[in-house]
Amino acid sequence: MKNSYRLAFLSAFLLWLGWPPIPYTAPLLLVAFVPLLLAVEQLILDGTAKRGRKIFGLAFCTGFLWNTASIYWVYNAISAVMPAYIAVFISLIPFGLAALLMALAFRLYAQLRKRYGLIVSLVGLICFWMSYEYLHQSWDLAFPWMTLGNGFANFHQLIQWYEYTGVYGGTLWIWLCNVLLFLLLRKKLLLKEPLVLPKSIAGFAALVLIPCALSLIRYFTYEEHVNPSNVVVVQPNVDPYAKWTMPITEQVDQLIALSRTKAQSNTEFFIWPESAIPERPPGVNEEEIRSNTNYLDIRQFLDDYRNGNVLSGIESMLIYDTLATPSAQKLERLSKYIDVFNAAVLIDNSSKVQFYHKSKLVPGVEQLPFASLSFLKPLFAAFGGSTGSYGRQAHPTVFYAQSGIGAAPVICYESIWGNYVAQYVKDGAQFIAIVTNDAWWGNTSGKSQHLDYAKLRAIENRRWVARSANTGISAFINQRGDIVAKTKWWEPAALKADINLNEAITFYTATGDYIAYVACIGCLVYLVLLVGTLRRQQ
Template identity: 25%
Template structure:
C-alpha cells in the first residue's frame, strides 16, 4: 500500500473511533473502527506501525476530549492557546497507547498478532487507567453503553471484557478481508488455503464468544426484569439539578440565590415523599460545618421535607493548626442530624490539587479557582431508611449506599469497593458544568452505566447542570434530564440485594489475565525475535 493509503486508513480509524462515543452515538461503527488500522499496519515496519497508530490515536482522542479546551478557557480562565496546548499534549499522551498497540503487534507473525490483539489492547487500557493517577476516559467498551445485551458481561470482566470482544471482532473482520484479497502474501506456508483456514477458525471463535456474551446478557436482563416484579424493598429518590452557572457558584453576591434555587427544587420534590433527596457536588456555596446561618437552614429543610438529604459541600479538618480542605458529601436525616460524611478519595489533578507542586509551582497562578484538596481515605457507607411500608408490609427498611464524587465514578476498581463494603446502591454527585454544552456529559454518564452493571446495583446521579439520572443494574438509564435546565426528577430503585458479582469481589482479574497472556505470548515468540528491522 502507498503511504497515502496507509495514512488515509489510519485517519479513517481515528474518525470512526470518534463517531462511536456519545456526541455522535454511532456505536455500531465500533465493530469496524480498527479494521482500517489493522489492514494498514499488517506489512509495515515497527516504526511505520508506531506512526500510523499514533495518528489514529491522536485523531481519536482530540475528537473525543475536545471539551478540555472549553473547560479550561471558559471556566478555568486560561488563555485559549494554553488550553489548546494542553489538549494537544493530553491527546498526544493518550495516542501513545494506540501507537504502542500497533508497534508491538508489528513484531509478531500475522497469526500471532491477531491472537494477541484483544489481550494487548485490554492490557494497555488497564495501564492507562492507573498510570499517572489514571485517565480511563473513552475506553473502547464504553461506546456500547446502550447495547445492553453485550455489556452485561461487565459483571465478570468489567468494561475491559467489552473492549476485548470489540477488538476481537475488528481483528476477525480485518483477517477475513485479507483472506479474500490478493493484497498481501499468505499468512503462513499453507498458501491462500492456510490463510482461509486460520481466518475461518478465528472468525468462528470470535462468533462463539460474541454469541456467548449476548446470550449471557439477555439472560441477565431477563433475570433482572423477573426479580423486579418480586423484590419487596424499594427506595424512592429525588435528584436535584440546580443548573447553577459556574461564575455564580462561589460568588458571595449570589449565595442566597444559589441556595434558594436548591431549596425550591427540594420542596417541589418533597411533594412526592421521597426517602432520599440528592443534591449535586458542591451544591452548597458555603462550608456546612462552619456557616451557622446556612447550616441551620439546611437542617430545617431536612426536617420540613421529612427525607434524608445528601449534598455536596466543601469541608475541612484542622491538622497541625492548619485547615485541610476536602471535597465532601454530607447526609442529613429527616430529624436534621448529620448521618454521615464522605471525603472524596480520587481527586482531579490540576482541578482539585496540583501534582508535583514544587515543580509546577506556577500552575495555580495560571488557573482560576484551582483547589488544593486533600484526598479522603475511608470508603464510607451511608445508611438511610425507606419511610414508607414495603409491599410485604415491613416498614422502614434500612438501605446502605456509597457516594462517588464527580469523576471518581470513572474508576471501576474504586467504585466496586463501596459495594464490596456493603453498599446496596450508589450515588454519584457531580458538577459537569465545566464542560459546557459538549459531549463530555453524555460521555460521563455512559461510564456510570457500566458501574451499575459491574456491581449489579442501581446508581442515581445528581449533576449540577445535568445529566442527572437513575440507572438500573442492567445499565439501562431509566430516567435522565436534559443538560442546562433547572429541574428535579424522582423515581424508585430496587435495594436489598446482597449478592456480590464476580467483579465486585475480585475486581480487574480479567484485565490482569490479559496482561499475563500478553506477556506469555511475548515470551513464546522466541524471545521477541524481530520479524522486521527497525527502520
C-alpha cells in the same frame, strides 16, 4: 504509505462513529481496528525500512484523531479560565498522551512480530493494549474515559454480561472480534489465499452474536427484587463560573425549594449535586458544620421528612496543628495546616454528619500529577488549576441513613472507575448516588458521555443510580442500565423515583478488574520475552 494512512484515518473514523453518545453505532467498534491492523500488516509483509517507527506513527495518528473527535469538549472547560492558545495546548495533552500509549502498544507488537508468530504477537498486542488501559486508570495522569469497553455504554442492552466482566470484558470482546476479522481479511486481501467462506463467516458471526444474544436474554429476563426507597434528585442549574459571586443562602434556598416540589412524606434521600452546599473558599470547616447556617437550614427542612437525608456535594476543609497529610498547606498567620476537599456530606435528622472526600482527583486541576514534581506547581497554577489545594481519601465511604440504607457517594469523575464504584457496593452500598457538575464542558457530548457511563456502573453492580448534576443531565438509571427519567440541559429541575435497593453482589463486584490483572501479567511476560530476545542478539 499514503494508503496506510488512509486506512489509519478510516479506523479513527469508525472508532469515533461507534463512540457515545451516538446511538446504536457501538457495534462498529467490533471492526474499527481492522483497517489499522491491515495497514500495519502491509508494512510488515513488505519489509518496509524503519517499519517500527512507521507503525508507531500510524497508530498514533489513529489514536489522536479518535480521542480528539470524541473528547474535544475538554477544551471548553480549559478555555473558560485561560487564553485560547494555552487552552489548545493543554487540551492536546490528554489526546496526545492516550494516543502515545496506544501507539506504544502497536510498537511493541511490531517488535514481537520480528521474533514470534502472528497469533502469539496478536495476543501480545491485546495484552499491551489492556495494560495501557489499566495504567491509564491507575497512575497520577489517570483519564480512563476512552477505555474501549466504555464504548458500548450507549447500547447497554448488548453488554449485560458486564456484571461478570466489567468494561475490560468489553475491551477484550472488541479486540477479539477485530483480530478475527483481520485474520480473515489478511488471508484474502494480503496473502491472496482462498477463504472457506461459510466457516469463516460463521466463526466471526458467532463471536459477535453469541455475547449479544446472551446479553439480550439477560436484559429481557432480569427482574429486580422489589425493595423500594423514594429518592429525589435536584438540578439547581447554577452557573459554575458565577457560583461564588451569588448569595450563599439563596443557593441553598433554591435547592430546598426544588426538593420540596417532588418530596413525599416517605422520601428518604434528597440528592444534591457536586459543590451544591456553598461556602466561601476554602470551604466549610467539617468540625464546625453543626453551627453552619446552611446546615441549620437543611436540618430545618428535614424536620418535615422524618426519614429524610440530604446527600450533597460540598466544599469542605479540616485544620490541623501539624502536617497531618501530604496535601495539607500551611496557614502562616495561624501556624496551622489546612486540607481542602471536594467532598460529599450526608445530613439527617440526628446530630450525626458523615463526610466523604473525593479520591479520584482530576490531574492538573484537583491534584498535581506525581507529587514529587513540586517544581511544576507554578506551571499548573498559571494554567488555572487548583493544584495542591485538594486533599483526598484512599478508600470509599458508604453513607448510612438512620434506617440503615447504604448509599455510595460518587463524585463526578469517579463514576468512570468501575472497580472503585464496586468497592462501595462491596462495603454495603444498596444504590449509587452520583453528584456531578458537567457545566464546565458546556452543551457538548461530554455531559452525555458521562451520563451514559453511569449506566455501566448500574449493570456491573446491579444497583440503581440516582444522578444529580448541577446543570444536567440528572437522571435515574435502573439495574439493567435503562434511563427511566432524566432532566433537560440548562434548566432547574427535580426528579423523583421509587428505586429498588439491592444487597446482592455480582461476580464483577466481588472480583473487580480481574481481566485487566490477567492482561497486565501477560504484558509483563511479553516484555520479559522481548528483553530476553534483545539480550541474546547482542
